[in-house]
Amino acid sequence: MNVQPGQSVTAGQVLATIDTTSLGAALTQAQATLSSAEAKLSLDQAGPTVQNLSQSQASVRSAQSQLASAQTAFNDTKAINAQKIAQGQETAVQVQQSNDQAQAQVSSAQVQLTNAQDALAALQLGNTSQQLQMDESQVQIDQIGVDNAQKALSQGSLVAPANGIVGVVNITAGQSVSGSSGGSSSSSSSSSSPQISVLTPGAFQVTGTVSDTQINDIVVGQRALVTPAGATQAITGKVTQVAPEATVTSGVATFPVTIVLGGSNPSLHAGVSATITVVTNQVVGVLTVPTSAVRGSTVQTLVNGQPQTVQVTVGASDSLRTQILSGLNVGDNVIIATVSSTVPSSTTTRGTTGGGLFGAGGGRGGAGAIGRALGG
DSSP states (O other): OOOOTTOEEOTTOEEEEOOOHHHHHHHHHHHHHHHHHHHHHHHHHHOOOHHHHHHHHHHHHHHHHHHHHHHHHHHHHHHHHHHHHHHTSSOHHHHHHHHHHHHHHHHHHHHHHHHHHHHHHHHHHOOOHHHHHHHHHHHHHHHHHHHHHHHHHHTTEEEOSSSEEEEEEOOOTTOOOOTTOOOEEOSSOOSSOOSEEEEOTTOOEEEEEEETTTGGGOOTTOEEEEEETTOSSOEEEEEEEEOSSOEEETTEEEEEEEEEEOSOOTTOOTTOOEEEEEOOOOOOSOOEEEGGGEETTEEEEEETTEEEEEEOEEEEEOSSEEEEEESOOTTOEEEEEEEEEEEOTTOOOOOOTTSOOOOOOSEEEEEEEEEEOBOO
16 A cells, blocks of 8 residues: 555656566566467478478488388298297287287387378468468467456556545455455545545536436436525535436436536535536526416416516516517516415505505405516
């Protein structure tokens, strides 16, 4: 272990190493196998040497001599055995066994001669293109073995993928680790636990979910506002990934959406929760009313103290404001809610055009909360 949480590291810096004894031995073995294959290819490409031809020719002559000797011995054995039968010294069975043994020596010598002649013929013809291709293929296979062994050895050191700060260290000296996990350079939490995480400033990202009714409004490139837990100021980001497939939990389908944040902020910390607002539409300099005042395609206005229903054309909207394309003018009083209350007969409530306006009068009666149509 070479680092601890909170330590600054640079790209390529060794964070931890493993025991590479077995990996080094595997590389040495792979290199030896490759060298042997390369040597065989070189010999086959060079063809036979004068010494090899001389040795092969000598082997043929030796095999011919052995065959001649075996043939002579066989002939002599048959002649002697014939005399023994004529003189009654041995039975026919005994003679046949002796002849068979001599014949076997002749057959063995013949095989040796044939093999020696074939070997000489192969040397004289040289190696075929098929043999050379097999040699070259073996060299390529062994080279891959060396490359894999070198890669495995190089992965014996865990290095920092980028400049940053060590976040967590989940390994200790002497601990056995699997080769499937490694260091992590990230600014968001993950379901897996990296052996060592490196946090890279300025590269924070957050992943949230949207419902299946909202997913069609979200596209890559949209601006987003992210407010970390405990913070009061939103940080601007951009949608970088929208999951093509829903995640279903307890029968509810949601789609993960990833936001990458720009710049740095002291309120950013890896692993904290955050509230995300994705800007799917934005209009500037338009007429708006409180969203609660809109009822489908109508809005109620207050004219001379009396409510009137007005047909309107709406545009963009959110939970607070709705754009009005036609039907209202800036400054119109609109009814945003109706209430019912008991007001003492001696009390008169005066309204203002900026906030809620309640009708005056005694006894029990209906009243309306009034707002103004605002221009952008």
